[in-house]
Amino acid sequence: MMLLSRLILFAVLGDVYGGWYNSTFVAIGDHPYVVAVEDDVKNVICTGTILSDRSVLITGNCAKRIMRNHFEVSIRAGSSYTGKEGTEHHVHNRIVTYREDNFRHNIVVLCTDPIMNLDGKTRKAIPMVTNDKNFCGCRAKVIGWRRGTIGSSAKLASVNVKIINEKRCKGNFPHFVNSEEICVKNLKEGEPLEESYDGAPLVAEGKLFGIVNQHSSFGDENIDSYYRIAHFSDWISQALEECHGSGPYYSSKIEDFPYVVAIQDRDDSVLCTGTILSVQSILVTGYCAHLIIRKRYHVKIRAGSTYTGNGGSKHTTDRILTYKKEGYDHNIGIVCLNRQLDLDGITRRSISLINQNERVLSGYNATVVGWGDSDYGFPNRIRAFDVKILPQQFCKTSYVDFTDSQEICAQNLDENGQAACEGDNGAPVVAADGRLYGIINHYSRICSGVYPDIVYNVAYFSNWIRSTLDSCDVPCRQSVSSRNSKLEQFCFEP
Ligand SMILES: *[C@@H]1O[C@H](CO)[C@@H](O)[C@H](O)[C@H]1NC(C)=O
Numbered sequence: 474m475m476l477l478s479r480l481i482l483f484a485v486l487g488d489v490y491g492g493w494y495n496s497t498f499v500a501i502g503d504h505p506y507v508v509a510v511e512d513d514v515k516n517v518i519c520t521g522t523i524l525s526d527r528s529v530l531i532t533g534n535c536a537k538r539i540m541r542n543h544f545e546v547s548i549r550a551g552s553s554y555t556g557k558e559g560t561e562h563h564v565h566n567r568i569v570t571y572r573e574d575n576f577r578h579n580i581v582v583l584c585t586d587p588i589m590n591l592d593g594k595t596r597k598a599i600p601m602v603t604n605d606k607n608f609c610g611c612r613a614k615v616i617g618w619r620r621g622t623i624g625s626s627a628k629l630a631s632v633n634v635k636i637i638n639e640k641r642c643k644g645n646f647p648h649f650v651n652s653e654e655i656c657v658k659n660l661k662e663g664e665p666l667e668e669s670y671d672g673a674p675l676v677a678e679g680k681l682f683g684i685v686n687q688h689s690s691f692g693d694e695n696i697d698s699y700y701r702i703a704h705f706s707d708w709i710s711q712a713l714e715e716c717h718g719s720g721p722y723y724s725s726k727i728e729d730f731p732y733v734v735a736i737q738d739r740d741d742s743v744l745c746t747g748t749i750l751s752v753q754s755i756l757v758t759g760y761c762a763h764l765i766i767r768k769r770y771h772v773k774i775r776a777g778s779t780y781t782g783n784g785g786s787k788h789t790t791d792r793i794l795t796y797k798k799e800g801y802d803h804n805i806g807i808v809c810l811n812r813q814l815d816l817d818g819i820t821r822r823s824i825s826l827i828n829q830n831e832r833v834l835s836g837y838n839a840t841v842v843g844w845g846d847s848d849y850g851f852p853n854r855i856r857a858f859d860v861k862i863l864p865q866q867f868c869k870t871s872y873v874d875f876t877d878s879q880e881i882c883a884q885n886l887d888e889n890g891q892a893a894c895e896g897d898n899g900a901p902v903v904a905a906d907g908r909l910y911g912i913i914n915h916y917s918r919i920c921s922g923v924y925p926d927i928v929y930n931v932a933y934f935s936n937w938i939r940s941t942l943d944s945c946d947v948p949c950r951q952s953v954s955s956r957n958s959k960l961e962q963f964c965f966e967p
């Protein structure tokens with residue numbers, strides 16, 4: 474009875490004060506390598522560590538939550554608080570995981586964009602320990618985000634710990650893996666770490682020794698186990714290269730690909746890529762449609778320009794038509810434009826689709842075109858790269874969420890090959906005869922030609938696309954779904 478009421482009290486206070494461990498608030502200047510991973514309403518999801526100006530280390534569990542949030546998260550660097558100050562960086566589909574296909578028990582490198590300005594004061598990379606065979610027995614700190622009251626921002630806080638002999642953990646934790654985990658003792662009486670500490674760096678002697686994993690909680694004798702950086706350091710170094718990697722693609726001009734349009738945010742950054750279907754309709758992915766709906770009034774569609782920052786014509790939309798399926802994972806959308814496109818045939822024209830159920834075979838050549846992220850940040854000029862259609866099996870083995878019937882698999886096979894990246898979502902994959910094979914799906918994840926890209930197969934959707942196009946003609950309020958059961962429409966308020 475006594476015990477029960479104490480537990481309830483703890484639970485209530487825990488919500489209000491956010492945590493029980495004995496932590497001390499600190500400033501970002503004391504630990505400038507710590508960043509916050511925040512969801513789309515700026516609540517902290519977990520903690521990350523800066524490894525270089527364009528890469529952050531997190532746990533696999535955190536990566537899983539990022540994917541569950543459809544990558545709509547940002548990395549906040551250079552702030553002592555979550556939700557405010559510092560700079561925000563996207564991650565989108567640039568994620569490099571240790572052990573593919575398993576996001577449960579591993580570590581992950583995120584490639585950030587734009588790159589972080591490592592001023593050494595509020596943003597700094599931390600060196601990793603590469604060999605810790607003889608545990609140091611040294612004092613260390615764990616630095617992460619301590620939540621305040623619900624809705625308020627979390628503050629950076631540190632906990633004093635000591636790195637101790639693994640034998641102590643082995644005794645306490647039956648699942649302790651000697652090589653992959655490091656044993657830590659909490660120096661003050663404390664309680665389990667909050668979930669927002671997932672990924673928090675364990676730092677001693679100015680170096681990264683470990684990161685907190687989701688299961689961390691100081692158990693008996695205040696002992697806990699974290700991921701051990703020395704075990705992963707070689708892999709991490711390679712993963713960093715992915716964020717810095719290079720590969721061939723060609724800068725191009727709109728006249729070569731007049732059917733492609735950039736879907737842009739208020740600041741001209743490219744949210745995703747679209748393809749012209751008719752004078753007033755643009756083909757996009759369901760993910761892109763969702764982004765437009767969320768950002769609505771800020772979004773513009775730029776057609777007829779090689780560049781993202783100027784030229785061409787700008788259009789807005791008040792209506793999105795989507796292919797109805799659960800979630801946003803496996804569908805496409807049509808954006809109806811408020812003002813018609815001037816299809817001059819030179820800088821703007823519509824594309825022809827391949828036919829329903831036409832087979833796009835392994836070995837076929839295609840070109841991907843868009844304004845997506847490249848090795849040098851977002852290009853302001855359109856770029857293209859060639860791909861080969863691969864056997865379905867290649868994507869099936871690389872991606873658990875590949876949908877055989879609706880998607881095809883494509884890859885640039887050049888050495889240091891290019892791949893679709895952030896901003897290329899929806900980018901057209903065009904056959905040598907100029908017809909549309911498909912559009913790049915969101916879940917390519919890794920912006921490197923090492924892995925294939927997943928492409929929505931237009932042959933699966935082309936009847937739906939053709940029959941839905943005309944719906945852009947009728948006023949938005951009018952119901953269209955009775956004519957087409959797979960159609961869902963979204964009208965913006967005037
Ligand atoms: C936290 O640390 C302070 C200062 O060392 C100490 O006085 C206090 O008892 C500790 N609180 C808990 C819950 O261990």
Ligand SMILES: *[C@@H]1O[C@H](CO)[C@@H](O)[C@H](O)[C@H]1NC(C)=O
Pocket residue numbers: 836837838
């Ligand atoms: C694809 O392109 C390569 C190189 O240009 C060519 O040799 C090959 O025949 C093409 N494949 C098809 C199916 O057209």
